[in-house]
Amino acid sequence: MSATFTGATRRYTGTLGEVLLRNTVLIAAAVVFVAFSLASSKFASGSNLRNIAIQGSGSAVMAVGMTFVIITAGIDLSIGAILFLSTAGAAELFVHGLPAAWAPLVAVLFGLGLGALNGASIAFVGINPLIVTLATLNLYRGVGGHLTGFSTVYLPPGMTKFGTGTVASIPAPIVVAAVVALVGGVVLRRTVFGRHVQAIGANVEAARNLGLPVRRVLVGVYAISGLTAAFAGLIENGRLGALQPTVGLGEELTVITAVVLGGTSLFGGKGSILGSLFGVALLQMVADGLVLAHISPYVFDMLRASVLIVAVLVGTSRARSLRAVPIVRRRRLEVGP
Amino acid sequence: MLGKHIRLMLIATAAGALAVAVIAAGSAGAKPSATPTIGVSFDLLNQIRKAELTGIKQYAAKKHVKILFSVANNDANQQSQQIQNFISQHVTGVIAIAQNGDQIVSSIRAANRAGIPFATIDRAPGKGGKVVAQVTGNALGDGAKVANYMCSLHKPLNVLLMVGALTDANAIGRRDGFLTAAKNCSSIKVVQQLPTNWDPTTALNGVTNAFQAHPEIDAIFDPSDYLLPAVVSALKATQHFYPVGNAKHVTVVTIDGDNNGCYALRTKWIDADVATQVGKFGPSAIDAILANKAAKVVKVPGLTLSQQNYKATHSSVWGCAYGPNGFKK
């Protein structure tokens, strides 16, 4: 069953601006790729592309989760901290006797739980997602720091295989990213849950009026975000071979920029996982290119911030107020099968 | 007549002023205790900071000095407030690792005004305040020691020069010290500089990409043991990881001397580690505070621990007292 809202969905299925934006990231990524390939013969080599794919896989995985969150007009700033804490919890249990084979599952469950905690505060208590995840960003990292004594903790092969292992000679990070992206795409487009997510993002009041389980879906969305952060943790900490207290710091900014760049609107209602992946690819290529060209790292930070603000301006459709109880004008809703 | 909230504010302010006046009349605050108390303010907590804190606490215990400890979580404003609280608690002295060398000066001057001796360790403060001791490592010297060690190997080396955060004076010092000393050594050639912002993932990606762009790299200067897991993982990922003694071994020299560096030396992954003698920071600072005389600027030289001198030297390196955490390979 689908609902169409006259006067509302018209703006949400591909206005020119949004279609352009979604294809923009594709075009931009292609342009950057071609430019870098021309500039350096080593850029387009198989091993270099493989490197870029591996290096971007952590962010790519988190971008899938973040896409869900931003479609509901929310935001999750705590993913870097969850990346750290989920692995930290599992690592500490391992040090105290948990068999290494179980550790990745434990890390993933931690991620799910930490994300669900965010979601519950947002959905059931009603606190603004920014405030909740800003608070948990500090809280989770602090807890992880205490757990690990702020020191480097080496990880067993059972955990590092997500970073350094291979599956049929394809590097594990790429496989994990591909699987997560695929599953995420299917869930978003083909399941009832995914449709609910989009409906809530488009108009939460209407969704509520239709009887959608808004609160449960919101918890689910943030739980997914935490889940993907845990996977990213397995990848990135696995690649390092050790868990370090500053891992993932600030990565949420790259992920959010990638998702917005990919066409997902911060106002909610529409999003594309594929677009988010292209966003990650683009940012990763630019970051690597800048380092190769010996350009100051501050340029990337500045670039990333500018990209975000431009993407926000360009992707504008309708202003959605922060108020929870909007003043609803007389509006015609068409409800039907 | 007056708005309700203005009334509220005036009442609150009046009550507050009254309270302050009463207390001012009543007490001069907590009497400074008989035991000397030193307020220790750190910028952050990590492996090396914990070793510095241990050094301070052990020496303080020996000298019967009490320690108040605070961590500022990389927030210079927090640190300023925490030191201000120490001052109002009438500590005998303050030891600080500055989050920001220039922004700590106002805290130093506040301590000067209160007549409380101030010592800075690990990070040098900016100008403008009077300290009784400034005990730091020698970043320039340590960087030079790395270059000198590499030179002593007497084989031509193409070096990947990793750099820490560009806002960290220690990182800049280590880089510059290396570059200056390397100029005098014909066998060292710096092939690429890699800023890492002290971030392990950035270092991992950067080193991997560096080998991609410059396959001739056969030596790495890693300015901190914190980035060692990243360096080792990058070497493994690019099939350049061979232990010391192997013909294809990539020479790796680091700085800090923490438990991971010591472990890496013991297991023959790296060639040398210039250890910062953090154990000496605390005692120097505490002595200076208790003596409360004119300023002492002490640059504690690093101690090179290498494959060659491991047996003789490792007991003097702070990190070797601990093993690595977690899974031991």
Add this chain to the structure above:
Amino acid sequence: MQRVVETSEVSVRRVTGSSAAGERRMEIGRMVIGRLRDLALIPALVLMGAVFSLTTSDFLTQQNLLNILQQNAVLGIAAIGATFVIISAGIDLSVGSTIGTAGIAASAVMLHAHSIALGIAAGIGAGFLTGSTLGLLIAFFELTPFVVTLAGMFFISGLTVYLTKGSTLGPLPFWLDNLVFRKVLGIPAAAIITVALFVLAQLALTRTTWGRRVQLLGANSETARISGVDVRFVTWSVYAVAGVFSGIAGVELVASLSAANADTGAPFLLPVIGAVIIGGTSLFGGQGSIARTGLGVLFLAVLINGLSLLGFQVYDQQAVEGAVILLAVALDILLHRKGYVDPHD
């Protein structure tokens, strides 16, 4: 088959129950909660102070109490601006980055133009510029405050770090101590400046037409528009004003540290919003006061100070601070939902 459903105006206040007794209970409940919100904070503050006084001898000293006032000047001044924005039912996430940038601007001018007055003007001007720009985007392009100020926060701090290359500007002239530490009648200058600004702001909110329009806008933008309020201008103006206060806070911050760095302002975002909400101003807009924010600032200030004196490590302090803010926000929302919050205070 399609059904067309017409929804009618949803009013902010819900009508619950049809019985007269029920209505009266609601009314009394609202009065009580209203008074409690007005006054609950003061007893809570006093209680907290009492607990700290008993558990550490360092809390209830003249020095420490004055420290609390002086140390929280920056937080207090920034919270004034944030209060105006939140009363208008908006939000400003860029406050932390604006504080840092204003400090950089002030320092740069002071060091290069050798003029403290010009530097202070530059700092306040930088704050006005950023607030004004964000306000423009929100008011005239009708972009969501949340999104705009979020992107703005990243952009402003990214730009400042890039321009300064992360370096610190200083040392600043020691004369700036007069704006912070110098005692007038025993009270640090920072505290005097802050209280003066609080009084001014409260008067502006309650006594000027502009202030009333801000409240009206926050309560119901449609009604405001119908009553002839220039919604765009008022919206723009609250962000510009918030920018000015962030600018003043930024100047105060670098004056207290004698040096400026782009990062120094960032930690203020959460405490600023937290202080406003703890003080009793609702995120939903339409009600609140500057005085209340002052109480909220004091509450957080005493909390952090007490925990610090008791030896809580900063990570635990942050956890407590975060938890308290979350609780305050949760309470705000729950009270609003139950209809106990009366937008017209």
